[in-house]
Amino acid sequence: MVMQTLQIRLTKGLIxxxxxxxxxGIYPSTSECVRDAVRxxxxxxxxxxxxxxxxxxxxxxxAKEVEKEIKDQFQKPKGTVDFYPKExxxxxxIFRKLMACAERYSFKQIExxxxxxxxxxxxxEGEEIRQQIFTLEQKGKESFGLRFDLTVPAARMFIExxxxxxxxxxxxxxxxxxxxxxxxRGRLRExxxxxxxxxxxxxPEADAEIISLAIDALKSTxxxxxxxxxxxxxxxxxxxxxxxxIDKSKMDDAMRIIDKRSKITxxxxxxxxxxxxxxxIDKINKIISMKDIxxxxxxxxxxxxxxxxxxxxxxxKLLKNKKDFIRxxxxxxxxxxxxxxxxxxxxxxDERYRALAGGGRYDKMIEMFKGQPTPATGFAVGxxxxxxxxxxKDLIPKVDLGPDYYIAIIGDAKEKAREIIEKLREKxxxxxxxxxxxxxxxxxxxxxxxxxxxxxxxxxxxxxGIVKVKDMASGNEGSMxxxxxx
Amino acid sequence: MVMQTLQIRLTKGLIxxxxxxxxxGIYPSTSECVRDAVRxxxxxxxxxxxxxxxxxxxxxxxAKEVEKEIKDQFQKPKGTVDFYPKExxxxxxIFRKLMACAERYSFKQIExxxxxxxxxxxxxEGEEIRQQIFTLEQKGKESFGLRFDLTVPAARMFIExxxxxxxxxxxxxxxxxxxxxxxxRGRLRExxxxxxxxxxxxxPEADAEIISLAIDALKSTxxxxxxxxxxxxxxxxxxxxxxxxIDKSKMDDAMRIIDKRSKITxxxxxxxxxxxxxxxIDKINKIISMKDIxxxxxxxxxxxxxxxxxxxxxxxKLLKNKKDFIRxxxxxxxxxxxxxxxxxxxxxxDERYRALAGGGRYDKMIEMFKGQPTPATGFAVGxxxxxxxxxxKDLIPKVDLGPDYYIAIIGDAKEKAREIIEKLREKxxxxxxxxxxxxxxxxxxxxxxxxxxxxxxxxxxxxxGIVKVKDMASGNEGSMxxxxxx
Numbered sequence: 016m017v018m019q020t021l022q023i024r025l026t027k028g029l030i031x032x033x034x035x036x037x038x039x040g041i042y043p044s045t046s047e048c049v050r051d052a053v054r055x056x057x058x059x060x061x062x063x064x065x066x067x068x069x070x071x072x073x074x075x076x077x078a079k080e081v082e083k084e085i086k087d088q089f090q091k092p093k094g095t096v097d098f099y100p101k102e103x104x105x106x107x108x109i110f111r112k113l114m115a116c117a118e119r120y121s122f123k124q125i126e127x128x129x130x131x132x133x134x135x136x137x138x139x140e141g142e143e144i145r146q147q148i149f150t151l152e153q154k155g156k157e158s159f160g161l162r163f164d165l166t167v168p169a170a171r172m173f174i175e176x177x178x179x180x181x182x183x184x185x186x187x188x189x190x191x192x193x194x195x196x197x198x199x200r201g202r203l204r205e206x207x208x209x210x211x212x213x214x215x216x217x218x219p220e221a222d223a224e225i226i227s228l229a230i231d232a233l234k235s236t237x238x239x240x241x242x243x244x245x246x247x248x249x250x251x252x253x254x255x256x257x258x259x260x261i262d263k264s265k266m267d268d269a270m271r272i273i274d275k276r277s278k279i280t281x282x283x284x285x286x287x288x289x290x291x292x293x294x295x296i297d298k299i300n301k302i303i304s305m306k307d308i309x310x311x312x313x314x315x316x317x318x319x320x321x322x323x324x325x326x327x328x329x330x331x332k333l334l335k336n337k338k339d340f341i342r343x344x345x346x347x348x349x350x351x352x353x354x355x356x357x358x359x360x361x362x363x364x365d366e367r368y369r370a371l372a373g374g375g376r377y378d379k380m381i382e383m384f385k386g387q388p389t390p391a392t393g394f395a396v397g398x399x400x401x402x403x404x405x406x407x408k409d410l411i412p413k414v415d416l417g418p419d420y421y422i423a424i425i426g427d428a429k430e431k432a433r434e435i436i437e438k439l440r441e442k443x444x445x446x447x448x449x450x451x452x453x454x455x456x457x458x459x460x461x462x463x464x465x466x467x468x469x470x471x472x473x474x475x476x477x478x479x480g481i482v483k484v485k486d487m488a489s490g491n492e493g494s495m496x497x498x499x500x501x
Numbered sequence: 502m503v504m505q506t507l508q509i510r511l512t513k514g515l516i517x518x519x520x521x522x523x524x525x526g527i528y529p530s531t532s533e534c535v536r537d538a539v540r541x542x543x544x545x546x547x548x549x550x551x552x553x554x555x556x557x558x559x560x561x562x563x564a565k566e567v568e569k570e571i572k573d574q575f576q577k578p579k580g581t582v583d584f585y586p587k588e589x590x591x592x593x594x595i596f597r598k599l600m601a602c603a604e605r606y607s608f609k610q611i612e613x614x615x616x617x618x619x620x621x622x623x624x625x626e627g628e629e630i631r632q633q634i635f636t637l638e639q640k641g642k643e644s645f646g647l648r649f650d651l652t653v654p655a656a657r658m659f660i661e662x663x664x665x666x667x668x669x670x671x672x673x674x675x676x677x678x679x680x681x682x683x684x685x686r687g688r689l690r691e692x693x694x695x696x697x698x699x700x701x702x703x704x705p706e707a708d709a710e711i712i713s714l715a716i717d718a719l720k721s722t723x724x725x726x727x728x729x730x731x732x733x734x735x736x737x738x739x740x741x742x743x744x745x746x747i748d749k750s751k752m753d754d755a756m757r758i759i760d761k762r763s764k765i766t767x768x769x770x771x772x773x774x775x776x777x778x779x780x781x782i783d784k785i786n787k788i789i790s791m792k793d794i795x796x797x798x799x800x801x802x803x804x805x806x807x808x809x810x811x812x813x814x815x816x817x818k819l820l821k822n823k824k825d826f827i828r829x830x831x832x833x834x835x836x837x838x839x840x841x842x843x844x845x846x847x848x849x850x851d852e853r854y855r856a857l858a859g860g861g862r863y864d865k866m867i868e869m870f871k872g873q874p875t876p877a878t879g880f881a882v883g884x885x886x887x888x889x890x891x892x893x894k895d896l897i898p899k900v901d902l903g904p905d906y907y908i909a910i911i912g913d914a915k916e917k918a919r920e921i922i923e924k925l926r927e928k929x930x931x932x933x934x935x936x937x938x939x940x941x942x943x944x945x946x947x948x949x950x951x952x953x954x955x956x957x958x959x960x961x962x963x964x965x966g967i968v969k970v971k972d973m974a975s976g977n978e979g980s981m982x983x984x985x986x987x
């Protein structure tokens with residue numbers, strides 16, 4: 016339905032007062048109380064009596080809040096990251112490696128707007144994701160939200176050119192997205208991902224390509240099989256086995272709870288299953304404890320299960336060269352309902368951090384978004400966890416931001432110096448004095464910014480057609496002919 | 502004050518009905534009508550009578566709207582751009598050139614979150630910018646908006662580390678931002694800019710560095726003095742001259758209207774000045790028609806004007822090597838109130854498009870954001886206009902997205918082929934079959950994606966230790982020894 020949102024703004028203090036009235040049962044909800052209050056005001060039909068002392072308390076509370084707010088108002092939003100030059104250079108270096116890897120796999124980079132229609136964003140995971148989407152205040156008719164993953168926009172872009180694109184389409188993203196989270200450690204509101212999708216192949220080759228890319232991309236950052244591994248599963252195997260044990264109506268709940276298994280205790284797991292009305296706990300525990308495909312092969316699988324096993328088997332064969340990275344793990348379910356077959360997650364070897372990456376096959380999404388039915392598979396690597404692991408393994412790339420030359424101009428040589436600077440800047444990173452500082456302060460600055468060499472340009476040297484150059488690491492000084500600079 | 506927004510969602514059809522009631526004078530506003538309606542519902546105090554025929558009409562109208570909405574809801578938001586692989590590669594190529602140029606100037610890249618506190622965003626240009634900011638629906642206490650430029654977040658980042666950073670700080674950005682605009686041609690809601698700032702130098706050297714970078718960055722894309730030029734001015738000259746003519750209280754209005762001069766007719770210009778209560782139109786026209794610094798030098802300038810002229814003069818001297826690009830133009834004012842001295846704009850030579858770039862000195866902003874007072878100067882180049890001009894001048898970089906090799910596997914050679922593919926992918930862009938297609942269809946695909954060579958791997962060739970390679974441009978075929986592949 017076409018909806019329109021009206022907005023009402025109130026002070027926090029007043030909202031607290033309203034909450035009290037709601038708690039006392041005078042109003043069923045905050046909204047209703049507000050509506051009634053405004054109505055009373057408009058119609059003049061009496062006013063709610065609030066004791067004067069309470070009013071004063073509220074006023075004081077509000078005054079304190081306002082003071083704090085002014086301090087906070089120019090700060091970086093909580094749960095976001097500023098990339099200063101060094102952090103930026105590190106991220107760019109890591110992203111360049113991931114990008115180069117994706118390109119060798121012949122994936123092509125795309126980018127989409129930061130926001131999408133709310134209808135699109137909420138379609139995949141349902142209305143409840145509204146809590147996690149940063150929605151934009153509506154100005155016109157349109158309702159937008161910031162994207163919370165890169166798969167949804169990629170799917171939209173695919174659908175828009177579905178007819179003319181040669182298939183399969185192999186795309187990747189190196190970009191950021193947003194989720195509303197209450198500020199807490201390690202949960203970012205703005206986060207970066209490397210994400211890749213293949214649209215238009217239902218075959219195990221496509222899944223193998225995706226998993227292979229995920230592994231090689233992580234390897235390109237310096238990580239090896241000693242640092243990370245892939246948990247792989249096929250939802251159909253899990254579904255097939257579960258169907259022999261539980262009722263179909265419990266499937267979604269079971270998947271969701273199995274997905275949480277590694278994050279909760281055995282007791283909590285049992286408890287959650289019980290709460291969902293699933294009693295076959297031992298059988299489920301037995302199923303998800305399987306980590307060996309040979310074990311699975313020995314089971315008598317039903318149709319769905321058999322299909323999943325065949326798919327998994329084909330993928331493992333295709334990934335033979337990468338078998339050191341791969342472990343079958345029937346407890347890997349991926350929480351989201353839209354995965355239809357292969358699912359995988361990548362963890363650091365000690366499983367100390369959250370998943371480095373996750374992905375799988377989602378054959379129904381394009382259809383759900385009103386495209387022509389198209390099979391699809393993909394994955395995403397989160398930058399936050401990846402950089403934590405790289406830091407822990409001392410694999411953060413070393414970046415060097417210092418200029419090649421700092422040019423110190425002595426006396427009246429400004430104009431000629433500019434020619435030399437322009438020439439040098441065709442090839443080198445060159446920093447110059449912008450503050451009319453004396454030589455001592457210029458050298459301090461050159462040192463502070465990590466200049467590799469300082470070039471001295473002065474009238475005496477210019478007459479001889481030379482410049483002096485000091486190497487900042489060795490301290491060695493020498494002179495160079497101006498005509499030979501390049 | 503701390504405010505909180507409540508949201509109410511209604512169908513468009515109902516909202517139209519409400520509008521009718523408001524038009525009839527039954528309610529003072531839509532909001533009030535909604536509040537009353539909900540209240541009536543809750544309290545059960547009677548209902549508004551609407552004739553049945555009207556209800557049916559509304560229902561039909563709503564049904565039609567819903568159908569249209571479903572079609573629209575999965576579309577790209579209007580006023581935004583999707584970067585498909587080719588457009589992405591073009592933008593990346595252009596951005597790499599701009600980035601390389603900024604790095605040779607020893608500027609360092611930074612990145613900040615997409616959103617900032619609304620208080621920060623609205624501080625610089627006042628509350629009226631709310632109309633143009635995409636604000637986020639408030640979930641917790643914080644009020645956020647999407648950034649509409651890159652200067653404000655850069656200033657915030659500078660302030661946060663102001664004490665420990667060696668000054669001057671030279672930063673650049675290659676990123677995107679957002680402004681709410683009613684959808685129309687050429688006005689994007691999401692747009693990309695190359696932006697650079699220097700914090701911590703009040704000297705003309707810093708302005709010259711900024712203008713020089715802007716020129717060299719554009720040159721790096723292939724543009725020359727035949728394609729673009731810089732209009733430079735100093736607000737102090739303009740202010741000084743205007744102060745001799747108009748009252749100080751009219752200064753902001755005068756600047757704002759002068760800034761619009763090139764976009765409106767002479768009559769409209771005169772009209773706007775008159776409307777603002779400024780009668781000295783001829784004198785103003787004479788001032789802003791000056792395009793020659795020698796002419797300005799001959800004038801008797803007051804203190805402010807003199808200061809501006811000295812600054813302009815110093816900058817022009819420093820930019821002597823770039824004088825072919827530079828024209829003094831006293832009509833260049835830059836609309837925004839925060840510029841304090843040097844201002845400049847860059848246009849294509851025929852002034853066919855909007856400004857390619859704009860910038861200037863803003864010495865009061867850091868202070869305004871509660872940092873230690875710090876002089877600053879900077880500029881931004883918009884990608885949308887730049888790419889229009891590059892297209893017009895046939896300077897859009899040619900990009901080649903085709904893989905180096907397409908690997909066609911014939912018969913039972915899959916496993917051995919994977920070894921070869923992994924080897925090749927260490928160096929080359931390699932595409933493989935992911936769809937179990939027959940050879941004919943594989944070759945069609947290889948052709949469609951622009952593969953440069955096709956490598957055929959089959960059991961017979963493998964026995965001989967060779968692969969066949971076809972060059973797609975020339976059609977030449979040959980064979981290569983597998984051991985020699987690298």
